[in-house]
Amino acid sequence: MPPVPGYLKKIREVCERHDVLLLLDEVMAGMGRTVPVYAYLEDGVVPDLVAIGKGLAAGYQPIAAALMSAAVHDAMAQGTGVLGNGQTHVNHPFACGVALEVQRTIEDDDLLDAVVVRGHRLRARLKERFENVEIVGDVRDRGLFVGVEFVDDRDSKAPYSGGATFAAWLKREALQHGLLIYPGAGAADGVEGNHVLFAPPFISSACEIDEMAECFEDIVRACMGER
Structure with a gap:
C-alpha cells in the first residue's frame, strides 16, 4: 500500500522537529521498480539513510547497500571514523561490478521508460480481468510494483x-500454472487480509504481461472454488 499523498512529508517534518533520523527501506521498491530510481522521490522527501538491494544487481548477484546523507557521513567521520557493520563478502568487488553493469544497462536501454509502459499495461490488464470478480477489491501500482487486494x-x-x-492456495495453484507470484496474508490485522504482489522484470514483453494477467485470472477463479 503506497503512502497517502503528503504522509512522508509529514513524517519528515516530525523527524526534523525532534532531531530524529529518517530511515527508509527501499530494498524492494528502489532502483527503478516504481519508475524513479528511488521510490521516495515520488513523495518529495529525502531520507537520512536508505537501504537498497534486490534491484541493484537485478538478481544476477547478491548485493545490498546503505546510502547516507552528508550529515550522517560527517558525524561518523568525525567520531570513530568506522561504520560498525560488516560480513564476509562486504565490498565484494565482483558483486559491485555486476551491480554497476546492471545500472548501466538500465540507463543505456532506457528500461525505466519500459517500467512505465509495462506497469500501466499490467494494471490495465488485471483490472480488465477482475472487473467482475467480486473478491478482488483493488488493483494498485507504482511502476512495475503492482498489488491485487482480495476482499x-x-x-x-x-x-x-x-x-x-487462501494465499497458500494461490501460491500452489500458480506454481502448477507456471506463474511465480508473491502472496501475502494478515495484512489487515495480522490474521485477515490477503493480497498478491506482482514485480515482473523490467524487460518483460507486452505479450508476457498479458499472459501473466490471463494466467492469474485462471488461478484466482480456480482457488475461489476451494474456499
Whole structure:
C-alpha cells in the first residue's frame, strides 16, 4: 500500500522537529521498480539513510547497500571514523561490478521508460480481468510494483477472511500454472487480509504481461472454488 499523498512529508517534518533520523527501506521498491530510481522521490522527501538491494544487481548477484546523507557521513567521520557493520563478502568487488553493469544497462536501454509502459499495461490488464470478480477489491501500482487486494465485500472493503489459507492456495495453484507470484496474508490485522504482489522484470514483453494477467485470472477463479 503506497503512502497517502503528503504522509512522508509529514513524517519528515516530525523527524526534523525532534532531531530524529529518517530511515527508509527501499530494498524492494528502489532502483527503478516504481519508475524513479528511488521510490521516495515520488513523495518529495529525502531520507537520512536508505537501504537498497534486490534491484541493484537485478538478481544476477547478491548485493545490498546503505546510502547516507552528508550529515550522517560527517558525524561518523568525525567520531570513530568506522561504520560498525560488516560480513564476509562486504565490498565484494565482483558483486559491485555486476551491480554497476546492471545500472548501466538500465540507463543505456532506457528500461525505466519500459517500467512505465509495462506497469500501466499490467494494471490495465488485471483490472480488465477482475472487473467482475467480486473478491478482488483493488488493483494498485507504482511502476512495475503492482498489488491485487482480495476482499469479502467490495463496498465496505472488508478484508478477505480465512487467514493465510487462501494465499497458500494461490501460491500452489500458480506454481502448477507456471506463474511465480508473491502472496501475502494478515495484512489487515495480522490474521485477515490477503493480497498478491506482482514485480515482473523490467524487460518483460507486452505479450508476457498479458499472459501473466490471463494466467492469474485462471488461478484466482480456480482457488475461489476451494474456499
